[in-house]
Amino acid sequence: MDDLGSADQSDSRVIMLGGGNPGRIDEVENYFRQLMTDLLADGNVFEDMVAKYDSPIGNPEFRGALAQLLVKKYGWPISEKNIAITNGSQSSFFVLFNLFSGKFSGQKTKKILLPLIPEYVGYADAGLGEEIFVANLPKIERLENQMFKYRVDFDQLDVSNNIGAMCVSRPTNPTGNVLTNGEIEKLRKLCERINIPLILDCAYGTPFPNIIFNDVKPYWDENTVVCMSLSKLGLAGIRTGIVVANESIIRRISSANAILSLAPGSFGPTLMTKSLTNEKIIQLSDAYIRPFYKAKALSAVAMLHNELAGLPYHIHEPEGAIFLWLWLEGLPITSQCLYKRLKTRGVYVIPGEKFFPGIVDSTWRHQRECIRISYATDDKTVSDGIDIIAEEVHRAYKDR
Secondary structure, eight states: OOOHHHTTTOOOOOOOOSSSOOOOOHHHHHHHHHHHHHHHSTTTTHHHHHHHHOOTTOOHHHHHHHHHHHHHHOOOOOGGGEEEEEESSHHHHHHHHHSSEETTTTTTTTEEESSSOOOGGTTTTOSSSOEEEEEOEEEEEOTTTTEEEEEOOOGGOOTTTTTEEEEESSSSSTTTOOHHHHHHHHHHHHHHHHOOOOOEEOTTTTTTTBBEEEEEOOOOOOOOOEESSSGGGTTTGOOOOEOOOOOHHHHHHHHHHHHHHHSSOOOOHHHHHHHHTTTTHHHIIIIIIIIHHHHHHHHHHHHHHHHHTSSOEEOOOOOOSEEEEEEETTOOSSSSHHHHHHHHTEEEEGGGGGGGGTTTTTTTGGGSSSSEEEOOOOOOHHHHHHHHHHHHHHHHHHTO
């Protein structure tokens, strides 16, 4: 994050393919601008938004509107009491992970189980104490045309008595992997059997921003915690996270909000409540956001195939999110070394070894052969960046 922040301030050209900023979509941004204009013209709404604290659980109108939308769209048996607002997804996971991991009175130290890695790099340092994660290595399914996909290895999945919760993102950052309905159901049953929550990170998923390129069934029950966000709609700067859970967990999140920040921010919920009520947020996601990223994913895959021809590369099947996951099998240097070489040329990606928290087998070479590439920016930037990535990768194999 320090590197990415410094790069944004650089005077020389930077090709930013490493961050998680959402793409700029004219139709979506124009709608947000109109919402802001309407808000400023609506009596004292602006003044109330900036001058008053929301409650620690979050804006009641936003929570009520979201609950109604989820009931209508998915039939989830929830109300506003099942929803809490946080200051962004990172805040949500900091609270959740520390609620369900660590040393509890008279008990063993609890861990968070990641049933499929690689996983989101932002999880890695969320624990207040010792390493809080244990991770399950994936099955690697090789597909045609140098594509591949990670699958949950249920045969090796150890749900022992020191697990406090299970967490998985859908779609997954960094790989774009989308767990199937069957995989989610198996994980749900495992969690139910040992009475731990299943945490589903849907920051890129349904119902918004719906950056999922195949059909999936959204899921929630009393033992499931669904986390959402307004960031990947194009509102990353307003830091609005959403947690849907049973009322006991929601009360604990509200208490944590009160301690950590007194109250979550009001801007995001105030701006977007109307978009939940009239379902415009769904229309934008389905009509503009999802097609935008799907087209960019296909374009970036084609660029990589063209530039890396002749090398032992593999691309994870892009099923959602805003990144490509590139596996360079047998890479003579580590992904961290490749990252540093690219940085000297003004290209920023994320080295793959950062996305494997909780892994026990540090000798597993695969984790050091991958990089994450964002394709959310403009096409020329993506193309220029992939050209330089390909040059450095070709050089690494040639010089071994």
